[in-house]
Amino acid sequence: MSPVAxxxxxxxxxxxxGGAGLGEGAARRRELILAQSKRSLGRRHLAGRVAxxxxxxxxxxxxxxxxxxxxxxxxRGVHALSVDFxxxxxxxxxxxxxxxSNAIVGSLIIVGLAAVMAVPVGIATALFLLERRGRIAxxxxxxxxxxxxxxxxxxxxxxxxxxxEPFAHFxxxxxxxxxxxxxxPVIIRSSEAAMRNVPRSEWEAGLALGVRxxxxxxxxxxxxxxxxxxxxxxxxxxxxxxxxxxxLFTTGSQLFNLNPAQPTAAVPLTIFSLGTSPFPADQQTAxxxxxxxxxxxxxxxIVARLVAGRLNRQAR
Amino acid sequence: MPDDGARTASTLEEIPPAERTPIAGVKEALQRRxxxxxxxxxxxxxxxxxxxFTAVAVALxxxxxxxxxxxxxxxxxxxxxxxxxxxxxKIYGAETFIxxxxxxxxxxxxxxxxxxxxxxxxxxxxxxxxxxxxLSVLIDLIAAVPSIVVGLWGLxxxxxxxxHHVEPFLKKIPVLEWFFHGPALGPSMLLAGVVLAVxxxxxxxxxxxxxxxxxxxxxxxxxxxxGGTRWQVxxxxxxxxxxxxxxxxxxxxxxxxxGESIAVAMVIGxxxxxPHSLLAPGATLGSAIINNFGxxxxxxxxxxxxxxxxxxxxxxxxxxxxxxxxLRSRARExxx
Amino acid sequence: MTIETAEAAAxxxxxxxxxxxxxxxxxxxxxxxxxxxxxxLVGPSGCGKTTILRAINRLHDDxxxxxxxxxxxxDLDVYGRDTQPELVRSRVGMVFQRPNPFPxxxxxxxxxxxxxxxxxxxxxxxxxxxxxALHHAALWDLVKDRLQxxxxxxxxxxxxxxxxxxxxxxxxxxxxxxEPCSSLDPIATAKIEELITRLSSDVTIGLVTxxxxxxxxxxxxxxxxxxxxxxxxxxxxxYGRTVDLFDTPRDPRTKAYVSGEVG
Ligand SMILES: Nc1ncnc2c1ncn2[C@@H]1O[C@H](COP(=O)(O)OP(=O)(O)O)[C@@H](O)[C@H]1O
Ligand SMILES: [Mg+2]
Numbered sequence: 001m002s003p004v005a006x007x008x009x010x011x012x013x014x015x016x017x018g019g020a021g022l023g024e025g026a027a028r029r030r031e032l033i034l035a036q037s038k039r040s041l042g043r044r045h046l047a048g049r050v051a052x053x054x055x056x057x058x059x060x061x062x063x064x065x066x067x068x069x070x071x072x073x074x075x076r077g078v079h080a081l082s083v084d085f086x087x088x089x090x091x092x093x094x095x096x097x098x099x100x101s102n103a104i105v106g107s108l109i110i111v112g113l114a115a116v117m118a119v120p121v122g123i124a125t126a127l128f129l130l131e132r133r134g135r136i137a138x139x140x141x142x143x144x145x146x147x148x149x150x151x152x153x154x155x156x157x158x159x160x161x162x163x164x165e166p167f168a169h170f171x172x173x174x175x176x177x178x179x180x181x182x183x184x185p186v187i188i189r190s191s192e193a194a195m196r197n198v199p200r201s202e203w204e205a206g207l208a209l210g211v212r213x214x215x216x217x218x219x220x221x222x223x224x225x226x227x228x229x230x231x232x233x234x235x236x237x238x239x240x241x242x243x244x245x246x247x248l249f250t251t252g253s254q255l256f257n258l259n260p261a262q263p264t265a266a267v268p269l270t271i272f273s274l275g276t277s278p279f280p281a282d283q284q285t286a287x288x289x290x291x292x293x294x295x296x297x298x299x300x301x302i303v304a305r306l307v308a309g310r311l312n313r314q315a316r
Numbered sequence: 317m318p319d320d321g322a323r324t325a326s327t328l329e330e331i332p333p334a335e336r337t338p339i340a341g342v343k344e345a346l347q348r349r350x351x352x353x354x355x356x357x358x359x360x361x362x363x364x365x366x367x368x369f370t371a372v373a374v375a376l377x378x379x380x381x382x383x384x385x386x387x388x389x390x391x392x393x394x395x396x397x398x399x400x401x402x403x404x405x406k407i408y409g410a411e412t413f414i415x416x417x418x419x420x421x422x423x424x425x426x427x428x429x430x431x432x433x434x435x436x437x438x439x440x441x442x443x444x445x446x447x448x449x450x451l452s453v454l455i456d457l458i459a460a461v462p463s464i465v466v467g468l469w470g471l472x473x474x475x476x477x478x479x480h481h482v483e484p485f486l487k488k489i490p491v492l493e494w495f496f497h498g499p500a501l502g503p504s505m506l507l508a509g510v511v512l513a514v515x516x517x518x519x520x521x522x523x524x525x526x527x528x529x530x531x532x533x534x535x536x537x538x539x540x541x542x543g544g545t546r547w548q549v550x551x552x553x554x555x556x557x558x559x560x561x562x563x564x565x566x567x568x569x570x571x572x573x574x575g576e577s578i579a580v581a582m583v584i585g586x587x588x589x590x591p592h593s594l595l596a597p598g599a600t601l602g603s604a605i606i607n608n609f610g611x612x613x614x615x616x617x618x619x620x621x622x623x624x625x626x627x628x629x630x631x632x633x634x635x636x637x638x639x640x641x642x643l644r645s646r647a648r649e650x651x652x
Numbered sequence: 653m654t655i656e657t658a659e660a661a662a663x664x665x666x667x668x669x670x671x672x673x674x675x676x677x678x679x680x681x682x683x684x685x686x687x688x689x690x691x692x693l694v695g696p697s698g699c700g701k702t703t704i705l706r707a708i709n710r711l712h713d714d715x716x717x718x719x720x721x722x723x724x725x726x727d728l729d730v731y732g733r734d735t736q737p738e739l740v741r742s743r744v745g746m747v748f749q750r751p752n753p754f755p756x757x758x759x760x761x762x763x764x765x766x767x768x769x770x771x772x773x774x775x776x777x778x779x780x781x782x783x784x785a786l787h788h789a790a791l792w793d794l795v796k797d798r799l800q801x802x803x804x805x806x807x808x809x810x811x812x813x814x815x816x817x818x819x820x821x822x823x824x825x826x827x828x829x830x831e832p833c834s835s836l837d838p839i840a841t842a843k844i845e846e847l848i849t850r851l852s853s854d855v856t857i858g859l860v861t862x863x864x865x866x867x868x869x870x871x872x873x874x875x876x877x878x879x880x881x882x883x884x885x886x887x888x889x890x891y892g893r894t895v896d897l898f899d900t901p902r903d904p905r906t907k908a909y910v911s912g913e914v915g
Binding site for chain 1: 357358361362363364365366368369370372373375376379380382383430431432434435437438439442451454455456457458460461462463464465466467468469471472473514517518521543545546547548550551568571572574575576577578582602605606609610614622625628629632633635636637640
Binding site for chain 1: 736738739742743767770771772777780781784822823825854
């Protein structure tokens with residue numbers, strides 16, 4: 001493949017160079033392309049400006065409804081807040097006053113129990129995925145991914161069939177179970193990702209010292225992955241606490257109750273039943289409950305990120 | 317990474333690196349696993365977690381299938397294409413709900429996909445960092461707003477606004493009247509789609525942004541070095557390079573829209589007829605489950621509602637599994 | 653520094669310095685790339701070779717690098733007030749250290765990507781340019797029957813030649829190559845070197861390499877860079893005909909480096 005052979009080898013009919021040096025075709029193309037480039041540049045810049053403007057409009061459209069929603073909930077919600085709001089139970093339909101203490105306590109119990117069920121199983125499953133390759137792990141991972149997308153109402157009905165129907169009454173536990181199933185795949189995948197970030201070399205250093213594998217995992221892997229674990233699990237809790245559909249047919253009652261085996265109120269359910277009520281006084285309480293829920297969820301999300309950031313910095 | 321058994325070997329010295337293959341380590345490892353203190357506990361923990369998780373997943377499917385078996389025995393698959401839901405006459409059909417679910421999801425995607433991708437493109441490619449970072453954090457946080465709060469807002473704020481302003485306005489637009497006709501009531505397929513769009517937008521933005529940011533700098537520079545303008549680089553190199561990730565985002569957003577029940581139930585109007593217009597009220601699988609499950613008596617009626625759950629589950633599982641498989645096959649293709 | 657060549661310069665740099673924030677990466681480079689010749693930029697890694705190369709087609713515009721001094725490509729003042737960076741780049745092609753074909757595009761779409769970005773829509777011109785460029789990059793016979801297959805199916809060396817074809821398709825006057833062989837095996841490297849030699853009759857080539865033998869094999873001129881006394885800022889130490897620079901280096905540092913005492 002000498003230079004000469006290649007350049008002349010193209011033949012006369014070919015669009016390539018006719019001979020050595022800059023060929024006719026190339027010179028003509030260079031001129032055409034450069035001219036076209038110059039001619040089109042204004043249009044290309046204009047198209048870019050239009051596109052950027054459209055993207056900015058899209059940003060506004062993305063943010064506007066959500067910001068409006070948060071702002072509106074806040075403005076309506078703060079008016080509902082009072083000491084009574086956090087300490088009393090609801091008044092009968094349509095009558096102003098009362099509070100949602102039953103629902104707040106109920107939600108904490110339900111979500112707390114859900115976390116107690118889901119976090120250990122989730123982290124253990126994540127460890128399983130971390131330690132094992134092949135068919136079984138692949139199947140479990142795939143199941144978790146698909147389960148992440150299961151509608152939350154289906155989880156509520158599932159919990160109903162296994163924990164409500166057999167006992168013939170609603171209970172906090174049934175709702176917790178539904179939320180735990182909801183949280184599990186999220187916890188599994190985020191925990192696995194967090195623990196995979198711990199360098200393999202640190203494992204092996206521990207193992208090389210003859211330390212038991214279980215101990216290596218506890219003292220090196222779990223500790224190294226702590227920021228990620230905390231973030232992932234807190235975000236799973238934040239997601240669960242706002243879920244309504246899983247509780248709709250599982251926990252149901254408006255009573256103040258501390259026994260997990262008994263029917264229990266929850267904040268999202270209160271918002272649903274009072275929000276769909278025709279009475280303005282009930283709707284006002286619903287806004288208050290929505291505001292409380294919103295603040296709780298947002299604070300949890302922010303804390304999750306901050307904690308992760310801080311622990312991350314410490315680890316370095 | 318060697319197989320589980322081999323890595324249970326306790327020290328690196330015991331098994332030279334070259335032999336730390338599945339076969340070499342398995343026998344000793346199996347012996348050691350049960351004799352060493354702590355090995356049993358750790359293995360038990362892992363297998364216990366994985367086993368419980370699998371059991372729950374299996375129980376979910378089995379219990380819903382069992383509970384709906386009476387319904388499928390009664391209606392068979394004709395449940396899927398029967399348009400009437402009339403428990404008093406023992407006629408059960410999910411067609412209205414399926415159509416409602418697909419239409420509201422389509423409306424949500426039509427709104428959320430272009431807006432979400434454009435927003436992500438702005439945040440990840442076009443905006444200066446001082447602007448992009450806080451906006452991205454804001455959108456990530458807003459993604460955590462519970463659907464019941466979105467539903468409440470849709471019900472008490474958007475519904476009157478749609479009835480009095482948005483829907484009458486849409487009816488006046490010449491070409492679109494084919495979609496938007498009939499009385500402007502407020503609760504409608506359109507409103508449900510809009511509420512769903514609001515709910516899936518943060519997901520679309522966050523996942524698309526990740527996908528766009530994942531496009532290699534070298535791809536961007538290739539386009540830049542060829543004379544592309546800033547926007548051309550985004551349009552011709554970055555967005556195509558992120559296509560797989562954006563498709564994943566759309567799939568997940570679609571799964572979320574299909575399966576959302578509570579917020580939709582609050583704004584869709586719950587009419588059990590196939591809607592002739594986007595302004596007409598309707599019902600989705602999720603909203604129908606919520607509205608029917610509470611009141612029904614045990615037996616066939618309840619079983620039929622659970623059959624709706626099974627259909628919804630199958631629909632979302634199909635979408636999600638399809639999305640997952642698509643992503644995996646793409647990933648494999650790119651490696652080879 | 654005197655430039656002992658009578659050949660016309662296609663690119664010239666005068667007192668060019670580049671800084672990132674407070675870090676001056678390379679300073680006061682005055683250098684010509686002779687028309688239709690290969691000029692090699694050599695030196696240990698970190699001395700600013702890539703940085704200088706990227707200053708020629710204004711790739712620092714988007715990475716926060718600040719360029720001072722004067723760069724001209726032909727009659728075009730690269731950093732002139734009215735100069736559009738896009739038009740500089742459509743006259744200056746670039747080949748990167750790692751092959752970077754657009755992964756979602758076919759072979760054909762990759763080759764004509766530059767034309768399309770420059771607003772060319774004419775199908776005949778696209779095909780003509782693609783074929784010519786692929787011939788130039790010695791890929792035509794290999795890919796002519798599978799132009800629509802994804803570019804990522806090609807081997808690493810073929811991908812790099814595709815990137816060369818992509819850069820050549822817009823018929824640039826200047827081709828900048830940043831260690832184009834550093835990720836390739838010896839056979840693929842030999843092919844690219846052969847290509848460089850052949851292309852140099854048509855385009856001006858600036859070639860960054862850390863491989864001294866490559867510089868002696870393919871370049872007509874060589875510019876030797878080294879970190880200055882502060883160990884932070886790269887400098888042009890010596891520039892001249894490749895044979896002269898390697899056989900009779902004038903600067904003791906050059907002599908030390910080419911004879912393998914350093915690096
Ligand atoms: N985008 C950038 N931001 C900050 N520093 C950079 C950037 N690009 C290059 N540098 C710095 O410039 C110096 C020279 O880099 P480079 O030009 O790539 O050297 P060479 O190509 O000779 O190996 C390095 O110290 C590097 O840290
Ligand atoms: Mg370099």
